[in-house]
Structures are given as structure tokens and as C-alpha cells.
Amino acid sequence: xxxxNPKKSSEKETPPVRVSALSKSFGQQSVLRGISIxxxxxxxxxxxxxxxxxxxxxxxLMIGLTKPDAGSIRVFGxxxxxxxxxxxxxxxxxxxxxxxQAALYDSLTVEENVAFPLRRHARMPDNQxxxxxxxxxxxxxxxxxxxxxxxxxxxxxxxxxxxARALALDPDILLLDEPTAGLDPITSAEIDDLILRLxxxxxxxxxxxxxxxxxxxxxxxxVALLRDGEILIEGSFQDLQKSSDPFVAxxxxxx
Amino acid sequence: MAMTxxxxxxxxxxxxxxxAASSGVAGGISVAESQIIRFFEWFGxxxxxxxxxxxxxxxxxxxxxxxxxxxxELGAKSxxxxxxxxxxxGTVITLSTRDSLIRFGAKSFLPAVVVFSILKESGPIITAxxxxxxxxxxxxxxxxxxxxxxxIDAMEASAVNPYRYLVATRILACMxxxxxxxxxxxxxxxxxxxxxxNAAEPISLxxxxxxxxxxxxxxxxxxxxLKTVIFxxxxxxIACFQGMRATGGTEGVERAATTSVVxxxxxIIVADVLLVRLILVFFS
Numbered sequence: 314x315x316x317x318n319p320k321k322s323s324e325k326e327t328p329p330v331r332v333s334a335l336s337k338s339f340g341q342q343s344v345l346r347g348i349s350i351x352x353x354x355x356x357x358x359x360x361x362x363x364x365x366x367x368x369x370x371x372x373x374l375m376i377g378l379t380k381p382d383a384g385s386i387r388v389f390g391x392x393x394x395x396x397x398x399x400x401x402x403x404x405x406x407x408x409x410x411x412x413x414q415a416a417l418y419d420s421l422t423v424e425e426n427v428a429f430p431l432r433r434h435a436r437m438p439d440n441q442x443x444x445x446x447x448x449x450x451x452x453x454x455x456x457x458x459x460x461x462x463x464x465x466x467x468x469x470x471x472x473x474x475x476x477a478r479a480l481a482l483d484p485d486i487l488l489l490d491e492p493t494a495g496l497d498p499i500t501s502a503e504i505d506d507l508i509l510r511l512x513x514x515x516x517x518x519x520x521x522x523x524x525x526x527x528x529x530x531x532x533x534x535x536v537a538l539l540r541d542g543e544i545l546i547e548g549s550f551q552d553l554q555k556s557s558d559p560f561v562a563x564x565x566x567x568x
Numbered sequence: 569m570a571m572t573x574x575x576x577x578x579x580x581x582x583x584x585x586x587x588a589a590s591s592g593v594a595g596g597i598s599v600a601e602s603q604i605i606r607f608f609e610w611f612g613x614x615x616x617x618x619x620x621x622x623x624x625x626x627x628x629x630x631x632x633x634x635x636x637x638x639x640x641e642l643g644a645k646s647x648x649x650x651x652x653x654x655x656x657x658g659t660v661i662t663l664s665t666r667d668s669l670i671r672f673g674a675k676s677f678l679p680a681v682v683v684f685s686i687l688k689e690s691g692p693i694i695t696a697x698x699x700x701x702x703x704x705x706x707x708x709x710x711x712x713x714x715x716x717x718x719x720i721d722a723m724e725a726s727a728v729n730p731y732r733y734l735v736a737t738r739i740l741a742c743m744x745x746x747x748x749x750x751x752x753x754x755x756x757x758x759x760x761x762x763x764x765x766n767a768a769e770p771i772s773l774x775x776x777x778x779x780x781x782x783x784x785x786x787x788x789x790x791x792x793x794l795k796t797v798i799f800x801x802x803x804x805x806i807a808c809f810q811g812m813r814a815t816g817g818t819e820g821v822e823r824a825a826t827t828s829v830v831x832x833x834x835x836i837i838v839a840d841v842l843l844v845r846l847i848l849v850f851f852s
Contacts, residue, residue: 402727412722
């Protein structure tokens with residue numbers, strides 16, 4: 314395994330995402346208290362927890378949309394919290410983010426939404442970009458609705474388009490905020506299958522924030538359960554099931 | 569200037585007094601304190617917003633495509649309003665002034681009065697207020713909706729600076745479109761001034777324009793028209809600022825749209841007082 318190149322070796326050891334002692338408050342309300350997690354390349358980590366426990370905030374912190382009060386976030390070994398805006402943008406190009414409500418640009422069509430990051434960052438001829446957009450929409454099964462506006466498609470379809478947009482720049486890290494929230498069980502299962510398939514094909518490091526136990530079980534290699542701004546338990550899904558903590562049991566049974 | 573400060577002070581005192589009266593003296597003082605803090609907080613946030621905007625606007629890549637889109641959007645949607653506002657202003661000025669001028673035996677001055685009042689003040693301020701109603705509400709609501717639905721965060725997550733892409737382009741479009749719309753308002757104002765005058769007493773358009781423009785100099789036309797660039801800046805900055813800080817769903821969007829219009833109109837009126845004074849000092 315050792316290539317004899319110390320730099321290359323250390324790069325290999327650096328996990329794509331490393332969060333250490335992260336804290337965040339909004340006014341008097343402490344949302345995250347000293348959170349530490351790591352995500353390896355090719356791994357999917359699901360962060361579980363009740364609504365309003367700061368799961369989405371954690372994702373926004375990882376991509377630098379919000380600043381933490383304390384702690385460190387390293388993405389590919391680079392500190393996000395103190396990064397210059399230009400460098401942060403470069404790093405963001407390696408990250409895909411699916412928002413909870415998909416956050417599609419409502420004045421743009423489905424294909425324009427997916428083309429948006431490509432138009433901004435990928436220098437390619439129009440026909441090649443259009444081909445890439447078609448390919449991405451095909452991946453999420455939305456090629457027939459390419460000309461529609463976000464308001465003309467369902468919530469599940471919006472999530473698919475959001476996922477296609479998140480994948481547009483071929484990211485190394487995928488951050489998914491409640492990918493199945495508000496969807497019916499069949500659509501949820503379809504989204505889960507899609508995430509699994511993408512994960513196998515692209516070997517990305519993924520962080521999935523969810524309160525959907527079924528989705529977490531389906532897509533993740535590892536799970537972390539948040540309670541009161543702290544990680545209560547972290548491990549495989551089986552570890553969660555074996556836990557004697559009443560909150561863990563309640564969380565698993567209550568879902 | 570002094571009058572504006574006095575009026576602001578008076579308004580502030582009245583607001584404090586009514587707050588004190590409505591919730592008791594102690595409650596009134598705490599309400600007053602929070603109002604004062606909010607007042608300064610707003611200006612502090614506006615200053616930070618402007619700092620971020622300037623940093624984003626001066627550094628490449630420049631968003632030409634989005635700028636032309638906004639320029640077109642703003643122009644196309646505000647043009648009919650500028651035409652109507654100009655026509656109404658010209659008609660009203662003619663009708664209301666004609667009677668007074670006849671009384672003083674100065675009827676022959678009517679074309680000059682119409683042209684001067686439209687070029688120097690009515691055209692620019694009416695255009696700015698009409699566009700502030702249309703554009704500020706539109707920009708405030710659009711950016712507000714994008715903010716509360718995470719679209720602006722999504723843009724930032726895609727490594728696109730929303731201050732460069734959304735804000736700078738809209739502000740620049742407002743700044744450059746407003747003088748052009750003012751020209752449209754001026755044109756229709758003068759034309760409908762002639763139409764209104766012609767209805768009462770036939771006069772050829774050529775003669776009306778000759779009488780109206782014979783004493784007009786560039787300083788009567790250029791500085792008042794170009795001051796609308798400042799009005800455009802105010803409309804753009806305030807509407808974008810209110811939109812970008814929207815919170816709380818549809819209610820927040822509605823608040824962003826309403827406050828954009830109210831504040832933009834208020835700032836335009838205050839700025840007009842200052843700019844008229846400056847123009848008089850430098851171009852008289």
C-alpha cells in the first residue's frame with residue numbers, strides 16, 4: 314500500500330470530511346455541541362435525529378454556508394471554517410448538495426436547473442453540455458420532464474432533479490438533506506435505490522441527514538444519532554439496534 | 569436638509585411617544601430601546617451587505633448574461649408605466665398650470681413651464697417612484713422567495729456568488745435603466761402636455777416645442793436625468809437587501825416586497841432633496 318511518497322500517503326489517509334468539536338448556537342439556543350465525525354471515501358454516513366436537532370445545520374456548516382461558533386471542519390484536509398471565499402468556491406465544486414425542499418431555481422426549467430452549475434463552471438461546448446444534462450436527467454429518470462418548470466412537477470420529482478443538479482459537476486462528496494422527507498413510501502424507496510446506485514457507480518463520500526430510519530438503513534454504511542446537539546451513538550445500523558439506550562430504542566421503534 | 573432632519577426627528581419622537589402611551593412608560597422605553605437598536609442594526613447590516621456586494625461586483629467573472637436579462641426584464645416591464653406616468657404628469661401639469669398662468673397674463677410661458685418642470689423634476693422623480701413601486705417590489709419578492717426556499721443557499725453551494733449573480737446585476741440594471749425610462753417619461757410628459765394644451769387652445773406641436781425648449785440648456789436636462797442613476801442605485805440596493813434578508817416563509821416574502829417599496833420610495837424622496845440642492849450648487 315505504501316507508495317513511498319509521503320505526501321500521497323498522507324492524502325490517502327485524510328478522510329474527505331472530518332468534523333471536530335463543532336459547536337453552533339442560534340441566539341440562546343445551542344444546536345450543536347462539540348460534534349466530531351469523519352466520513353471516508355466511498356462511505357455513506359447517515360445522521361439521524363429528531364426534527365430540529367441541527368442535522369441540516371451540520372450539512373450547511375460542512376459546505377461553508379454557515380459559520381460555526383467553535384470547532385473545525387476539514388474537507389479533503391482543508392479547513393472550511395477559515396477558508397477564503399475563492400478557495401471555498403473551488404472546494405464547493407467538489408461537493409454536491411441536495412436541499413431538503415430541493416431548492417430548484419423556480420424561474421428555470423428542469424434542464425436549465427441541472428445545466429446551471431455546468432454553465433457556470435464547466436468549460437464545454439453547448440452540445441456537450443446538453444448531452445451531459447440529458448445524461449444526468451436520465452440517471453434520475455427525469456429526461457421526459459426536462460422542459461417543465463419546478464412548479465409543474467411533484468415533490469419527489471423535484472428531489473430527483475435536485476439530485477441531478479448536485480451530481481452535475483461529478484462531486485467527490487455528496488451531502489443529502491432529508492432526501493426522502495415528505496415523499497410517499499414508493500417514491501422514497503425509489504430515491505433510496507437511486508442513491509445506492511449512484512453510490513456504487515461513483516464511489517463518493519456521502520452524508521445523508523434524515524429522520525427516516527428506513528432510508529438510513531437502506532443507504533448507509535454507518536449511522537450517527539444526534540440528541541440535544543450531541544452524537545448519542547455512532548456505528549453500523551446493527552450497533553444501533555443492539556443499543557440499550559432507551560432513546561435509541563424509542564427512535565428505532567417510533568419510526 | 570435641515571427640514572428633513574427635523575421631520576425625521578419629529579417622526580422619531582412621535583413614534584416613541586405613541587409607543588410609550590400604548591404600553592405604559594416603562595414598556596414604552598423598552599420598546600423605544602429595541603426600536604433604536606433595530607434602526608442602527610438595519611444600517612449596520614446594510615453597510616455589511618454593501619461591502620459584500622462591492623467585493624463581489626468588482627471581481628470576475630462578470631455576469632453579462634444575467635445583467636442583460638435583468639436590463640431587458642426591468643425595461644420591458646417598467647416601460648408601459650413610464651409611458652403612462654409621463655402622459656398623466658404632462659396632462660396634469662398643463663391643466664393645473666394653464667389656469668394660473670392665464671390669471672397672471674403669462675399664458676405664453678405655458679410650454680416652457682411644462683418642459684422645465686418635466687425635465688428638471690417631475691420626469692425624474694415620477695419615473696423613480698413608479699419604477700420603485702414596480703421594480704423594488706418585484707426584486708424584493710423574487711429574492712425574498714429565493715431566500716426562504718433555500719435557492720440562494722443552493723446557488724452558493726454550487727459555487728456561484730449570489731451577490732455577483734443576483735444582486736450586482738439587478739442593481740446595475742436599475743441604475744442604467746432608470747435614466748432611459750426617465751427619457752421616455754419626459755418625452756410622453758411633454759407630448760401629452762401639448763395634447764392637453766391643444767385641447768384647450770390649438771397650438772402646433774412645432775411651436776409648442778420651440779417655445780418650450782428655446783431657453784433649455786444642457787444643465788437643465790442632463791444633471792436631473794443623470795441623478796436618476798442614484799435613484800436606481802437606491803432602488804436596487806434596498807430591494808436586494810430586503811430580499812436577501814427575508815425570513816419566515818410567505819409572510820417574510822410579503823414583508824420584503826412591501827418594505828422594499830416603502831423604503832426605496834422614502835430614500836428616493838430624501839435623496840432628491842439632497843441632489844436638487846447639489847445640482848443647484850454645481851450647475852447653477
